[in-house]
Amino acid sequence: MGRSACLSTLADTLAVLCTCANEEDALRLANTIVEERLAACVNILPRIRSIYRWKDQIESEQEVLLIIKTTQERFAALRDRMVALHPYETPEILALPVVDGLQKYLTWLQAQV
Helix, strand or coil, X not given: CCHHHHHHHHHCEEEEEEEEXXXXXXXXXXHHXXXXXXXXXXXXXXXXXXXXXXXXXXXEEEEEEEEEEEEHHHHHHHHHHHHHHCCXXXXXXXXXXXXXXXXXXXXXXXXXX
């Protein structure tokens, strides 16, 4: 693979963060979006603590964090599907660009979505 192909693969890769109230919701979301090829892989990190302001109150909740690997091309469909499935009124869905990575992994990721 040439350098320009490597750069375009990298430029298209996203890591998306999303929190869930519990592991059951996280597993349901993760399985669905991988099954539907909206994500190549989802890591589930249990028992994080989130502190945030919601409806003029400071909240402190234990949550589960999803780290979702996808592409820019699939992000809009992923976001829309997650909004439809997520039980939160306003789910956290943040897409972060991947600035570097193992080319073999990035190529695999692109082939999965």
